[in-house]
Amino acid sequence: MKESRNRKPRVVIVGAGFGGLQAAKKLARKNVLITVIDRTNYHLFQPLLYQVATAALSPADIAAPVRSVLSKSKNVEVILAEVQSVTVEAKKVRTADLEFDYDYLILATGARHSYFGHNDWERLAPGLKSLEDAIELRRRILMAFEYAEKTNDEAARKAAMTFVIIGGGPTGVEMAGAIAEISRYTLAKDFRHIDPSRARVILIEGESRLLSAFPEDLSRSAQKQLTDLGVDVRTGVRATNLNEDGVQLGDEFIPCRVKIWAAGNNASFVGKTLGVPIDRVGRIVVNDDLTIASHPEVQVIGDLANFSYQTGEPLPGVSPVAIQQGRHAARNILAMIKGRKPQRFHYWDKGSLATIGRNKAVADLKFMHLSGLPAWVAWLFVHIFFLIGFRNRLLVLFQWAWAYLTFDKGARLITRNFQSEQRPPA
Amino acid sequence: MKESRNRKPRVVIVGAGFGGLQAAKKLARKNVLITVIDRTNYHLFQPLLYQVATAALSPADIAAPVRSVLSKSKNVEVILAEVQSVTVEAKKVRTADLEFDYDYLILATGARHSYFGHNDWERLAPGLKSLEDAIELRRRILMAFEYAEKTNDEAARKAAMTFVIIGGGPTGVEMAGAIAEISRYTLAKDFRHIDPSRARVILIEGESRLLSAFPEDLSRSAQKQLTDLGVDVRTGVRATNLNEDGVQLGDEFIPCRVKIWAAGNNASFVGKTLGVPIDRVGRIVVNDDLTIASHPEVQVIGDLANFSYQTGEPLPGVSPVAIQQGRHAARNILAMIKGRKPQRFHYWDKGSLATIGRNKAVADLKFMHLSGLPAWVAWLFVHIFFLIGFRNRLLVLFQWAWAYLTFDKGARLITRNFQSEQRPPA
Numbered sequence: 001m002k003e004s005r006n007r008k009p010r011v012v013i014v015g016a017g018f019g020g021l022q023a024a025k026k027l028a029r030k031n032v033l034i035t036v037i038d039r040t041n042y043h044l045f046q047p048l049l050y051q052v053a054t055a056a057l058s059p060a061d062i063a064a065p066v067r068s069v070l071s072k073s074k075n076v077e078v079i080l081a082e083v084q085s086v087t088v089e090a091k092k093v094r095t096a097d098l099e100f101d102y103d104y105l106i107l108a109t110g111a112r113h114s115y116f117g118h119n120d121w122e123r124l125a126p127g128l129k130s131l132e133d134a135i136e137l138r139r140r141i142l143m144a145f146e147y148a149e150k151t152n153d154e155a156a157r158k159a160a161m162t163f164v165i166i167g168g169g170p171t172g173v174e175m176a177g178a179i180a181e182i183s184r185y186t187l188a189k190d191f192r193h194i195d196p197s198r199a200r201v202i203l204i205e206g207e208s209r210l211l212s213a214f215p216e217d218l219s220r221s222a223q224k225q226l227t228d229l230g231v232d233v234r235t236g237v238r239a240t241n242l243n244e245d246g247v248q249l250g251d252e253f254i255p256c257r258v259k260i261w262a263a264g265n266n267a268s269f270v271g272k273t274l275g276v277p278i279d280r281v282g283r284i285v286v287n288d289d290l291t292i293a294s295h296p297e298v299q300v301i302g303d304l305a306n307f308s309y310q311t312g313e314p315l316p317g318v319s320p321v322a323i324q325q326g327r328h329a330a331r332n333i334l335a336m337i338k339g340r341k342p343q344r345f346h347y348w349d350k351g352s353l354a355t356i357g358r359n360k361a362v363a364d365l366k367f368m369h370l371s372g373l374p375a376w377v378a379w380l381f382v383h384i385f386f387l388i389g390f391r392n393r394l395l396v397l398f399q400w401a402w403a404y405l406t407f408d409k410g411a412r413l414i415t416r417n418f419q420s421e422q423r424p425p426a
Numbered sequence: 427m428k429e430s431r432n433r434k435p436r437v438v439i440v441g442a443g444f445g446g447l448q449a450a451k452k453l454a455r456k457n458v459l460i461t462v463i464d465r466t467n468y469h470l471f472q473p474l475l476y477q478v479a480t481a482a483l484s485p486a487d488i489a490a491p492v493r494s495v496l497s498k499s500k501n502v503e504v505i506l507a508e509v510q511s512v513t514v515e516a517k518k519v520r521t522a523d524l525e526f527d528y529d530y531l532i533l534a535t536g537a538r539h540s541y542f543g544h545n546d547w548e549r550l551a552p553g554l555k556s557l558e559d560a561i562e563l564r565r566r567i568l569m570a571f572e573y574a575e576k577t578n579d580e581a582a583r584k585a586a587m588t589f590v591i592i593g594g595g596p597t598g599v600e601m602a603g604a605i606a607e608i609s610r611y612t613l614a615k616d617f618r619h620i621d622p623s624r625a626r627v628i629l630i631e632g633e634s635r636l637l638s639a640f641p642e643d644l645s646r647s648a649q650k651q652l653t654d655l656g657v658d659v660r661t662g663v664r665a666t667n668l669n670e671d672g673v674q675l676g677d678e679f680i681p682c683r684v685k686i687w688a689a690g691n692n693a694s695f696v697g698k699t700l701g702v703p704i705d706r707v708g709r710i711v712v713n714d715d716l717t718i719a720s721h722p723e724v725q726v727i728g729d730l731a732n733f734s735y736q737t738g739e740p741l742p743g744v745s746p747v748a749i750q751q752g753r754h755a756a757r758n759i760l761a762m763i764k765g766r767k768p769q770r771f772h773y774w775d776k777g778s779l780a781t782i783g784r785n786k787a788v789a790d791l792k793f794m795h796l797s798g799l800p801a802w803v804a805w806l807f808v809h810i811f812f813l814i815g816f817r818n819r820l821l822v823l824f825q826w827a828w829a830y831l832t833f834d835k836g837a838r839l840i841t842r843n844f845q846s847e848q849r850p851p852a
Contacts (some may be wrong), residue, residue, distance in 0.1 A: 041572065041840045058484035060837035067616035068838065077618040080572040080840075096578065100656045131841055146467065146506040150524065190493035192503040391828055391836055396826065402817055410817055411486035412494065414506075417556055 005371055007314060008033045008075075009337055012093050012100050014083045014270065015108035016043050016066045018319040019302035022326030023106050028073030030334060037093065039082035041065055044131060045387055047319060048396070052134035054178035055142065055186075055412040056403055059131045061396050064388045083109065085273040088295050096208040104297050104333045107270060107284070108326065111303040111317060114266035114281060124242045125259035128171055135415065137260060141179060142414050144257045145187060148194045156254065161199040162256035164247045166239050167204025167263030169213070170354040173222055176203040177262055177356035180229040185407040201231045202254060204247075206238045206263070211354055211362070213316055218362040225360045239263075265317060267304045274298075279306045283314065289342040290329050296342055299332060301325035307345065315347055319386075324348065353379045358404065434459045434501075435763055438519050438526050440509050440696065441534035442469050442492045444745040445728035448752030449532050454499030456760060461526055463519065465508035467491055470557060471813055473745060474822070476597060478602035479562035481568065481612075481838040484827055485557045487822050490814045509535065511699040514721050530680055530723050530759045533710070534752065535694035535742060537729040539687055540707060550668045551685035554597055561841065563686060567605060568840045570683045571613060574620045581681065587625040588682035590673045591691030592665050594631025595639070596780040599648055601686055602629040603782035608657040609835040627657045628680065630673075632664045637780055637788065639742055644788040647797040651786045664819070665689075681829065691743060693730045700724075705732045709740065715768040716755050725758060727751035733771065741773055745812075779805045784830065 009032045013020045016038035024036050042063040049056040070076045081095035086105065093100045113127035126136055129206060141163070148160040161183075165176045183199035190196070203210070203226065209219040210226075210233065223233050235250070241248035245253040267282035276292045277285045283306035286292060290299040290307070302322035306314045315321045324347055332342035355361040363375035370378060380400070387393045403409055435458050436711045442464035468489040477483040496502045507521035512531065519526045537612050539553035552562050567589070574586040587609075591602045609625035616622070629636070629652065635645040636652075636659065649659050660675070667674035672681040693708035702718045703711045709732035712718060716725040716733070728748035732740045741747045750773055758768035780803060781787040789801035796804060806826070813819045829835055 041568065041838070058486040058837075059841065060484040060839055063839050065616070065838040067613075068834070070617045074618075078616075079576060080569075081576070131839065135841070142467065143506075150505060150507070187493075190491070190497045190504075192500075391832075391834065395821070395824065395836075398821065402737070406817075408817065410821075411484075412467070412491040413486055413489050413557065415485065415561070 008361050009103040009333075010035070010101060011104045011106070011333060012037065012102035013106045014038075014086075014093060015110060015302070015304075015418075016040075016078075017046070017108060017110050017302060017322060019322035019326035019329075020106065020108035021066070021069065022077055023108070023301070023330045024070055024073070026327050026330030027333065028076055030075070031039065032075065032104075032333070034073075034076040035079060035102075036066060036070065036076060037079045037081055037083055037095065037100070038066055039080070040130075041067070041080050042131075043069055043388055045392075046129070047383060049128055049131075049330070049389070050174040050178055053128055053137040053141070053175065054182055055138055055211070055395060055398060055409045056178070056261075059135065059409045061392055061399065062387070063131060064392060069388060081313070082290070083270055086270065086298075088274055088276075088292075088298055091297070102297075104336070105299070106326075106329045106333075107298065107300045107304055108302045109268035109270045109304050109324070111265040111267045111281075113261055114264040115261070116264060118242075119263065120241050124244065125166060125261040127261040128175070137193070138411075139414050141182075141259050142412060145191065145194070145196055145199075145412070147257070149191050150316065159246065159255040160257045161194065161196070162202065163199065163258045164202045164204065164254055164256045165260045165262055166204050167261065168203055168207070168210035168233070168235065169262060170211065170352075172203055172205070172260075172262035173210060173226065173354050173356060175262060176201050176226055176231045176233075177229055177360065181357045182230050182409060184230065186409045188410075202256075203231055203233045204237050204239060204249065205233075205235045208236050210235065214352060214354070214362060214364050215369060218364055218369055218371065222354065222356060222362045223258060225356045225362075225372065228420065229357055255324055263372065265303065271300070271304055279314070288344045288347050290325060291332070291342055291386065296336065298351065299329040299342075301329050307347075309344075314342045318352070321347055353382060355379045435529040436461070437528060437530045437532070437759060437761075438463065438528040439532045439534065440464075440512075440519060441474070441536060441728070441730075441763065442466075443502075443534060443728060443748060445537050445748035445752035445755075446532065447492070447495065448749045449534070449727070449756040450496055450502055452753050452756030453759065454496065454502055456501070456502065458501060458530075458759070458763070460499075460502040461505060461528075462492060462496065462502060463505045463507055463509055463521065463526070464492055465506070466556075466567060467493070467506050468557075469495055469814060470816075472555070473558075473809060474813070475554055475560050476600040476604055478557065478564040478837070479554055479567070479601065480608055481564055481835045482604070483822060483825060484837045485561065487818055487825065488813070489557060490818060495814060496625045509696055512696065512724075514700055514702075514718075517723070528723075530762070531725070532752075532755045532759075533696060533724065533726045533730055534728045534748070535696045535730050537691040537693045537707075540690040541687070542690060544668075547668050548688065549791055550670065551592060551687040553687040554601070564837075565840050566684045567608075568838060571609075571617065571620070571622055571625075572840070573683070575617050581589070583620065583680040585672065586683045587620065587622070588628065588680065589625065589684050589686070590628045590680060590682045591686045591688055592630050592673070594629055594633070594636040594659070594661065595688060596637065597631055598631070598686075598688035599636060599652065599780050599782060601688060602627050602652060602657045602659075602811065603655055603786065606652075606657050607783045612835045612838075628682075629659045630655055630663050630665060630675065631659075631661045634662050636661065639788050639798035640778060640780070640788060641795060644790055645729070645796055648780065648782060651782045651788075651798065652761035655715065655783055655786070691729065697726070697730055714770045715758060716751060716771050717758070717768055722762065725755040725768075727755050733773075735770075736773055744778070746776065747773055779808060781805045
């Protein structure tokens with residue numbers, strides 16, 4: 001594209017997660033041209049993804065089309081494409097078949113799971129980052145009960161009714177609690193040959209306690225609440241091997257059909273194409289103003305950024321960090337356009353929440369710690385409040401109210417790949 | 427299984443569509459043991475499938491887990507498996523790894539699309555029978571607009587914004603109307619480089635009029651209502667060839683990216699394994715009591731049955747026929763158990779409805795014909811009323827009310843196979 005003296009600055013935002021979307025909203029209707037590039041056509045409300053995986057919500061309940069969220073911002077164009085590389089010297093972003101020039105770039109491509117070098121484990125134990133992941137996990141969980149109902153092999157039945165979740169952070173805790181609940185309540189009366197409420201749910205954490213980012217008293221409370229639900233919590237234990245038949249924990253082998261990975265993240269590969277320092281999980285080490293070395297026009301936010309100026313540790317990969325960084329990056333761009341310098345970012349930590357099940361959760365509100373019902377109510381309000389779009393909020397509230405009253409979960413559909421599950425490889 | 431004089435009669439029902447499910451409900455809590463076998467874990471409300479394909483509803487809104495629908499009927503077991511054959515002499519039903527003995531059998535495995543010998547067309551122009559079909563069509567329709575937004579090739583853009591629907595029965599009419607509506611209202615403001623409201627929607631029907639099962643005045647009205655929506659309706663025209671680039675209609679080639687098949691059905695292959703007479707589309711020719719020749723213990727219902735005693739023509743493949751036949755088959759079994767003969771089936775035709783869009787539909791209520799708003803209101807009530815499960819009804823009603831007021835459609839998610847779409851085959 002030709003340069004012209006009075007043309008509007010071009011801002012490219014890669015990734016329409018919490019950080020990227022927030023930056024786009026903040027820059028909308030300012031005197032800039034914005035291109036938002038994402039490899040999906042929707043913004044995903046990731047904190048509720050585990051509810052899609054456990055059949056409480058439908059994909060569309062927690063996802064809003066990026067176009068529709070930004071439809072009124074006429075200075076924003078949305079491109080459905082996967083970015084393959086960034087050339088900071090030439091100020092170019094490349095997708096498979098297109099190239100975009102920018103004056104300012106915000107990189108917010110997030111993270112995927114990390115299998116610590118065992119990439120073959122991904123197939124055996126899927127993680128939970130995308131809608132496709134959630135649909136696949138839902139399928140595996142429901143298919144395990146279907147298989148248990150049909151088989152006459154007692155050992156196979158037991159393995160099908162054993163669910164191992166690897167990783168005791170918020171996602172692992174949520175998944176363990178949710179699987180325990182659907183087996184004990186939702187599915188309890190639907191089968192004739194098995195008793196779903198006798199399903200084993202095993203949660204494995206390598207550290208000495210669950211939710212290591214939370215205060216110790218809340219970790220203990222979460223463990224107790226999970227144990228009350230019947231979850232077998234094992235801390236200080238690591239999965240040393242996985243195969244089709246189960247999980248190896250040191251000397252013990254646990255036969256199980258469904259294995260779920262919630263243990264680690266790796267930042268998106270896009271970071272590696274920049275040629276700037278990255279940390280051991282692939283995050284870009286940013287300056288204290290979110291820019292990268294020698295390129296103040298490039299800012300990196302959210303799970304892709306390693307920002308360690310505040311606590312000495314990198315900020316955690318949670319949505320409030322991404323949202324605040326998205327807003328800050330937008331402000332920085334507006335400042336730079338006016339010839340001012342980008343400002344130092346400061347994260348305002350309002351606390352953390354993790355939910356376990358009906359009336360069960362933990363909340364670290366900084367000024368106080370909550371457990372059980374009060375924490376769960378706090379979780380409910382925060383998540384409904386921040387859910388994108390008025391329509392989704394009402395829909396989700398309705399489905400939660402329904403599930404709360406009836407213990408029923410509506411989205412128990414097994415779709416995709418059913419045929420391949422039916423006919424085991426010869 | 428061993429015979430015993432006082433054991434309960436075993437009823438196997440294959441297929442949990444409208445017919446099979448109705449039969450199971452009617453036999454629930456009677457003195458029989460029932461096995462319902464379906465290859466999916468849900469009952470699908472097929473009349474609303476086009477709304478999933480056009481992003482108005484989520485899969486879970488129109489599907490209910492078979493187990494959960496039948497959960498209170500303790501004499502019913504549900505098996506998730508695909509039946510591969512039936513041996514009427516031995517009274518056995520076979521799946522990939524299991525075998526079921528029956529005293530009475532109800533076959534209700536339905537139909538799939540028929541491509542009139544051109545099986546390679548299925549990949550080019552998917553039909554709309556399953557949730558997977560609907561998700562795939564939704565993906566193709568939404569991806570076409572995304573592609574049109576990105577490309578610089580004017581001819582490719584035009585082809586991406588041309589949608590050809592082959593077959594002018596109720597499904598074709600619904601799809602044509604719904605695609606015209608989302609392009610003209612829902613998507614209209616979401617793009618920057620294309621105007622979705624200029625999308626071409628072409629509906630092709632080989633016969634001289636649309637909706638040939640309806641009275642002529644309603645066919646004319648449907649055509650006018652579609653034309654008002656901007657649909658290009660072509661009757662008396664057949665697709666003579668399809669390829670990636672478009673559709674051949676005799677001498678004319680229409681370049682188009684998305685092609686949708688709504689032209690013909692073939693009954694499920696299970697019928698062919700029985701060794702009884704089938705018609706040219708694979709339907710089993712049943713006796714006037716729904717049983718098959720020499721085997722009164724076997725009944726065939728719904729889209730799999732050719733029942734021609736009432737009008738001289740086979741009854742149409744619509745849900746009221748399947749529902750009434752399901753109930754009748756259940757009654758026949760209860761009669762036969764008591765040593766009585768199965769009774770002749772009589773279809774009570776309450777009329778037909780086809781919807782076109784907001785305030786647009788046709789209804790043949792036998793005693794009167796309706797068009798436009800009154801037909802649409804009738805359609806709305808009938809479909810909400812018959813939707814399985816109280817929860818789904820409320821959810822769907824809410825989403826329709828929302829869509830009606832805002833023209834917004836909530837389920838605009840492109841999932842699955844996105845990667846393969848991104849990178850065209852080399």
